[in-house]
């Protein structure tokens with residue numbers, strides 16, 4: 001399939017639908033201008049461009065020699081000049097967005113649009129970001145420059161490889177077909193010029209496209225697609241060897257990893273959508289979410305609902321949709337929604353924003369088949385029932401307080417993590433002392449005992465650890481009732497993670 005004519009098609013449709021204004025948000029002005037030139041030639045209409053630096057000038061012919069008037073520099077003058085043109089034409093207004101809060105500019109645009117029946121001028125507004133005032137919105141169509149598809153991206157890689165080769169005594173760029181396939185897949189969602197930049201930097205360091213390049217590329221890509229805090233790239237993923245217990249969850253994820261990677265033999269299987277981890281606070285849900293990315297060897301993106309609400313008043317939904325789209329562009333990736341209940345709680349008194357957010361999220365989840373979602377929740381009371389319904393996510397796991405064997409494992413993990421030999425300690429005995437402790441509380445006991453050791457100028461030993469465990473009042477004692485309720489709720493609705 002050729003995408004150039006398709007690009008033109010959409011633009012042509014907008015023209016045929018007689019939209020006097022066409023809004024284009026793009027960072028790829030040159031590519032848009034190429035398209036407009038083609039379109040103007042096909043439609044046999046003149047093409048003009050306006051920019052603050054050059055004023056209004058004709059683009060499709062070299063008219064400098066014929067131009068008797070000075071180019072209209074000021075936006076208002078340019079629009080008046082356009083109004084005076086009697087023959088239908090295309091105009092592209094480059095970076096016109098700063099003038100769209102000027103009443104005279106807006107009125108002139110509206111005049112031009114309403115005059116369309118008389119003189120069919122089409123004005124294309126092209127900026128990196130564009131929000132039209134309401135009085136113009138209804139008169140304007142929106143056009144998006146499509147991103148290059150896999151075939152075009154492959155061609156770009158080939159072009160850049162050849163170019164490197166020419167500059168390096170015709171040495172060949174080293175890579176293998178799997179890495180190359182992943183490279184192209186990971187470039188999806190980027191504009192041609194951004195993709196080219198990233199391909200170039202992947203090749204230039206060593207004349208090879210390797211797995212290390214893919215990791216660097218994912219980071220760079222994320223930065224290009226910046227969502228300012230709402231969606232963040234987590235550099236710290238975890239490994240499941242750092243997570244005690246949760247055996248059922250680990251097995252379940254292990255079965256899905258090859259499908260996630262679309263390994264041979266998994267072609268007929270449905271893409272895994274993700275999972276929701278519900279459970280006691282401090283049970284390792286957030287840690288496990290990070291470990292999923294480690295296990296899948298995929299980038300980890302974190303969606304922060306708090307930032308969605310706080311940073312962009314009135315724009316939360318739009319930003320949610322954009323973040324989800326961005327996550328798709330980063331696919332294959334793991335999208336982590338920590339404490340999701342805080343983002344989409346049912347009874348929030350916010351004028352319906354969170355309900356609409358939930359709606360957008362559910363719609364996306366139903367259609368998503370490229371991003372693996374790991375959501376976590378501590379508070380079931382705030383969890384909307386729609387989210388729990390089958391089909392949105394593949395499975396809901398319940399993360400209970402660790403049993404004795406798991407507690408021993410968690411002790412060993414946190415001792416080892418801090419440079420101790422787990423074998424020097426009797427972890428099963430410690431497990432026996434910590435009935436009702438969460439993973440986080442076990443970690444805190446280890447941390448506290450180490451402080452005590454330093455204060456007493458001795459090496460960490462069982463006695464110090466035992467003392468620390470006995471001093472701790474686990475949350476599960478204070479929270480006995482809510483935890484019992486949580487367990488009752490989880491029965492039948494969820495699968496035990498451990």
Ligand SMILES: Nc1ncnc2c1ncn2[C@@H]1O[C@H](COP(=O)(O)OP(=O)(O)O)[C@@H](O)[C@H]1O
Pocket residue numbers: 242243244245279280281282283284285286287288376410413438439440441443
């Ligand atoms: N099962 C576990 N294995 C190892 N460490 C754990 C476990 N559960 C909790 N921890 C420790 O406690 C910290 C806090 O746990 P966290 O993942 O934030 O729990 P949750 O998200 O369920 O509230 C973790 O970063 C980890 O150091």
Ligand SMILES: [Mg+2]
Pocket residue numbers: 282285286287338376
């Ligand atoms: Mg957490």
